[in-house]
Amino acid sequence: MTDRRPGRSALWVLLLCLLLAAALLWGSSRLGWSAGRAPVRGSEAVPELVPLALLALAAFAAQFAGGAPVKRIIGVLVLLGGCYLAYRGIAGAAPFAPGPGSTAPSDRDVLARSLVGLAALAELGAAAALLSAARVLPAMGARYTRGAGRQRAKAPDQRMWDALSEGEDPTTK
Numbered sequence: 291m292t293d294r295r296p297g298r299s300a301l302w303v304l305l306l307c308l309l310l311a312a313a314l315l316w317g318s319s320r321l322g323w324s325a326g327r328a329p330v331r332g333s334e335a336v337p338e339l340v341p342l343a344l345l346a347l348a349a350f351a352a353q354f355a356g357g358a359p360v361k362r363i364i365g366v367l368v369l370l371g372g373c374y375l376a377y378r379g380i381a382g383a384a385p386f387a388p389g390p391g392s393t394a395p396s397d398r399d400v401l402a403r404s405l406v407g408l409a410a411l412a413e414l415g416a417a418a419a420l421l422s423a424a425r426v427l428p429a430m431g432a433r434y435t436r437g438a439g440r441q442r443a444k445a446p447d448q449r450m451w452d453a454l455s456e457g458e459d460p461t462t463k
Contacts, residue, residue, distance in 0.1 A: 303419040309350070310412040311409040314405045315339045315343035318339055320333070345368075346371070346416070358424045364420060368420060372416075372417055
């Protein structure tokens, strides 16, 4: 028996993309980066890698908290994070680009930048999934919310108790 709830596949794509992005960013922060000088850890050369990994994890948790407008705002933030990572990783913006008089990047440098580029692609995929399926993604407590027009009919006994609570005599009606 398969589960046919809408938004289920988009939720899985979102989860996998954001977890992949966080893992790739964390892995890149642990590798050695040269950036034209002695090798340093990625978290020292590019200090925003770990916070962006945590942002990816927080985005997944936060998307459950609200309705479609909140999910769209989170999707835009993830999109901006992915664009920033693409700029930093793929375009070779400073401090990725070697400075004057530096040597060619090492294999480890290329691997670290490639991980950032792959994380950017994963975040962009997550943003696309979040923005396109914001309306159908499940939310926390969504099964307990009731629409404005869906008032439950009260039992006759309950109506009498409500009348007594309001100070009316239900036997005079």
